Amino acid sequence: MSLTMAILMLVGAWLSVAAAMLWGVLRIARHHHPHHRIAPEGKPAPTGNFRKA
Incomplete structure (x- = not known):
């Protein structure tokens, strides 16, 4: 095997x-x-863990 290889x-x-x-x-x-998650206007932002697993 060559040095380059x-x-x-x-x-x-x-x-x-x-x-x-x-x-x-x-x-x-x-x-x-x-x-x-971004809450729609007029609603509070959801809290908690949203991962499915």
């Missing part, structure tokens, strides 16, 4: 690991982000 494989592996970690962090952040 080894470097390209190393960079590709690093990018795949970075993408997997980013996907995991975004998945967890989206799961734990509070959902806010």
Whole structure:
């Protein structure tokens, strides 16, 4: 295996690991982000947990 191929494989592996970690962090952040609902005029904003599970 040539040095160029080894470097390209190393960079590709690093990018795949970075993408997997980013996907995991975004998945967890989206799961734990509070959902806010905007109340229509004249009604109070709803309170409580609106996640379905």
